[in-house]
Amino acid sequence: MIQDLNKQECCELLKRVGCGRLACASKNQPYVVPIYFAYEPNRLFGFSTVGQKIVWMRENPRVCVEADEVIGQDNWTSVLVFGRYEELPDSPKYAALRLNAHSLLEKRTLWWRPAIASSETRGQRFGPFPVFYCIHIVEVTGHRSSPDQQKVSQRILQRGENRATSGLIRPERTKGLSRKLSRLSLISGPEKSQITD
Numbered sequence: 001m002i003q004d005l006n007k008q009e010c011c012e013l014l015k016r017v018g019c020g021r022l023a024c025a026s027k028n029q030p031y032v033v034p035i036y037f038a039y040e041p042n043r044l045f046g047f048s049t050v051g052q053k054i055v056w057m058r059e060n061p062r063v064c065v066e067a068d069e070v071i072g073q074d075n076w077t078s079v080l081v082f083g084r085y086e087e088l089p090d091s092p093k094y095a096a097l098r099l100n101a102h103s104l105l106e107k108r109t110l111w112w113r114p115a116i117a118s119s120e121t122r123g124q125r126f127g128p129f130p131v132f133y134c135i136h137i138v139e140v141t142g143h144r145s146s147p148d149q150q151k152v153s154q155r156i157l158q159r160g161e162n163r164a165t166s167g168l169i170r171p172e173r174t175k176g177l178s179r180k181l182s183r184l185s186l187i188s189g190p191e192k193s194q195i196t197d
């Protein structure tokens, strides 16, 4: 069963995981890369060196970030941020924000390493220019798939089938049970299509 997360739950996940996938687009071409980020209310901070994603976000600041916690196939939480990219240049106007970004990002050990490593792999195409940036959160949505509801529905269905096969109830009664579970949305996706009634 999939439930919506409220805004607070979404923000708690963003704060907890600090890692996600950043999507940007240029000339109708999407581009997604994994990144680390630091959350604070209403924004995410990131650190990079100039490469494709920075060039593209400068051109088109509309971005999307996905972050998740996956425990199992039926046990996961996923959050989407729709946001706006803003660069934090090394100028007096942005000094306080850069300091704030830096102090949040440095809570992760070697927080600067992926950005610097990327500048090394791309050679001097863009130069090793470090970039602090921020994603202003315009909208956030979250989904959680919980295993308990799935297990409950499977147990109920299994019990019905066992009773039917042992002759305690007529097979047509289990069909009704399947329909009922299906209506309650306790069974969805491939499981739903396996129901034969």
Ligand SMILES: Cc1cc2nc3c(=O)[nH]c(=O)nc-3n(C[C@H](O)[C@H](O)[C@H](O)COP(=O)(O)OP(=O)(O)OC[C@H]3O[C@@H](n4cnc5c(N)ncnc54)[C@H](O)[C@@H]3O)c2cc1C
Pocket (backbone or CB within 6 Å): 019, 033, 034, 035, 036, 037, 046, 047, 048, 049, 050, 051, 052, 053, 054, 114, 115, 116, 118, 122
């Ligand atoms: C867990 C994790 C966390 C990361 N955190 C950060 C971070 O905080 N900051 C940061 O700057 N980078 C981080 N990276 C690296 C990041 O995913 C990018 O590889 C890197 O930032 C370079 O992106 P770019 O757009 O500048 O690409 P460029 O260096 O311009 O790359 C050019 C081309 O290389 C390919 N490419 C680039 N990145 C990847 C990739 N990840 N996988 C496959 N192909 C790729 C693409 O085809 C792209 O067109 C992280 C990576 C991982 C796995």
